[in-house]
Amino acid sequence: MSETNLVSPIVGGAMIGTAATLLLLLTGRIAGISGIVAGLLNAREPDRAWRVAFVAGLFGMGAVLAALWPAGFAIEITRPLWLVLVAGLLVGFGSRLGNGCTSGHGVCGLSRLSPRSLAVTLTFITTGIIAATLTRLAGVGA
Amino acid sequence: MNTSRLATLVVAAIAGALFAAGLVVSGMTQPAKVVGFLDVFGNWDPSLALVMAGAVAVHFVATRWILRRPAPVLEQRFRLPTVSHIDGRLLVGGALFGVGWGLAGYCPGPAVTAAATGNVVTLAFVAAMLAGMALHDGLRARAERGVLFKSRKRS
Numbered sequence: 007m008s009e010t011n012l013v014s015p016i017v018g019g020a021m022i023g024t025a026a027t028l029l030l031l032l033t034g035r036i037a038g039i040s041g042i043v044a045g046l047l048n049a050r051e052p053d054r055a056w057r058v059a060f061v062a063g064l065f066g067m068g069a070v071l072a073a074l075w076p077a078g079f080a081i082e083i084t085r086p087l088w089l090v091l092v093a094g095l096l097v098g099f100g101s102r103l104g105n106g107c108t109s110g111h112g113v114c115g116l117s118r119l120s121p122r123s124l125a126v127t128l129t130f131i132t133t134g135i136i137a138a139t140l141t142r143l144a145g146v147g148a
Numbered sequence: 149m150n151t152s153r154l155a156t157l158v159v160a161a162i163a164g165a166l167f168a169a170g171l172v173v174s175g176m177t178q179p180a181k182v183v184g185f186l187d188v189f190g191n192w193d194p195s196l197a198l199v200m201a202g203a204v205a206v207h208f209v210a211t212r213w214i215l216r217r218p219a220p221v222l223e224q225r226f227r228l229p230t231v232s233h234i235d236g237r238l239l240v241g242g243a244l245f246g247v248g249w250g251l252a253g254y255c256p257g258p259a260v261t262a263a264a265t266g267n268v269v270t271l272a273f274v275a276a277m278l279a280g281m282a283l284h285d286g287l288r289a290r291a292e293r294g295v296l297f298k299s300r301k302r303s
Contacts, residue, residue, distance in 0.1 A: 015195050018174020019202020025167035026203070027210040032159045034220030035227050037167060039257040044281045055153075056160040061260065063164025068264030071172045079265050080178040087272060089251055094259075094273040096248030098280025101256060102288075104241025105229070108255040109167075111242070112200055117207035118215075118228075125234045130246030131186075137250025138186035 026114055029060075038110020039064075040101035089146060104130070152222045159222065168261040174199040177262045179253025186250045 026037035033056065042060055045051040071078055085093075101107040104126050106115065111130075115123020175181045176199060185196035219225055249255050254262070254273050263274045 012195055012198060015174045015198035016202040018170045018172070018176070019199040019204075020206050021170030021173060022167055022199070023170075023203035023206030023210070025163045025170060026207045027214070028159060028166070029163040030207075030211065030220065030226070031214045032221045033156045034223045034225060035160075036229070037163065039167075039255075039260065040281070043256060043260065043278070044285060047278060047282050048285060056156050059157040059160035060164035060167075063161035063166075064168045064257065064260050065164075065264050066161075067165040067168035068172075068177075068261035071169065072262075072265040075172070076265070078172040078175075078177060079262050079267070080180065084180075085252060085269075087269065090269055090273050091276045093248040093252035093254070094276025095280040095283075096244045096251070097255060097259075097273075098248075098277035098282075099284045100241045100243070100245030100248060100280075102241065102281050102284035104238050104243075104245055105231070107245060107257075108200075108249070109257050113203045113207060115229075116200075116204050117211045119208075120229075120232070122229075122232055122234050122238065126238055126242035129239050129242035130249060133243045133246030134186045134250035135188050137247040138183050139189050139250075141183075141251060142187055142190050 022109075022113060023117075026109070026117075030114075036110060036114045038106050038114060040098075040107040041105075041110055044102055085141075085146065089141075100130075155222050167257065170203075171258050171261050174202075176255075177258045179258075182253035182255075182258075183250065186253075 029035050029037045035056065037060075042057045045054060045057045046061060051057075097107070104111070106123070106126065108130075111120075111123040111126045116127060171177050175196060181193060182196065184191065184193040188194075214220075215226070245255075252273055254270070256277060259270065259274050259277060262270045
């Protein structure tokens with residue numbers, strides 16, 4: 007896939023939007039991945055079964071595509087491990103503190119024209135740009 | 149388990165699988181590409197902006213139509229977020245999330261999907277992400293218990 011390929015992002019995005027639509031229309035639930043995953047970690051969460059099914063679908067399709075089309079995962083993470091761990095902690099903690107991530111706020115919330123989701127989305131894109139830029143300038147794992 | 153409950157699980161699994169396929173097709177499961185999208189002052193690859201555009205285009209139109217219904221097809225009610233105010237907690241959370249996203253190029257959906265490759269670095273990211281979620285939820289539960297306790301003492 008070339009860098010100038012514009013069809014794949016649009017098609018992939020439309021598939022994500024369709025998945026969120028199926029979930030909302032049929033089950034009334036929001037396809038926010040961080041909330042779904044965090045609910046699995048909470049033993050007292052009463053509404054667990056559908057979360058297990060959703061994550062199984064997500065992970066299962068990941069396994070199928072990893073076998074069929076490994077290039078789609080291109081895991082050339084050149085960051086040092088400590089930075090990956092710090093990043094994971096920030097993504098996990100931040101998505102819970104901010105009540106959502108790229109899917110819950112960036113796709114579902116924006117689609118409902120939620121001002122709250124717009125504020126969070128603009129915030130994480132801004133700090134994401136800052137982090138990516140500083141990492142390059144610092145030459146960490148470049 | 150009744151039929152509609154089983155149907156909910158089947159729909160959730162299908163939605164999860166379609167969501168993952170969309171992430172892979174769009175390029176979101178390639179961390180270097182995601183970092184390239186966020187690195188706007190470097191060798192910027194803006195194409196991933198179209199992922200959110202494509203997803204929102206579909207879901208925005210569908211949501212207008214779906215929320216006119218009194219209830220979803222398989223359940224009694226919609227479970228939408230009820231909180232609408234914007235506060236510091238929310239923005240700090242979004243800011244921290246963005247820093248992590250920009251550092252590694254993974255957000256939660258692509259990370260869980262790519263964990264299926266068994267790649268050690270991806271698994272390390274997911275483990276740290278789950279730890280971060282558990283840490284937040286644990287601290288919050290503690291804080292809420294503290295508030296409950298104090299208010300009970302006052303009354």
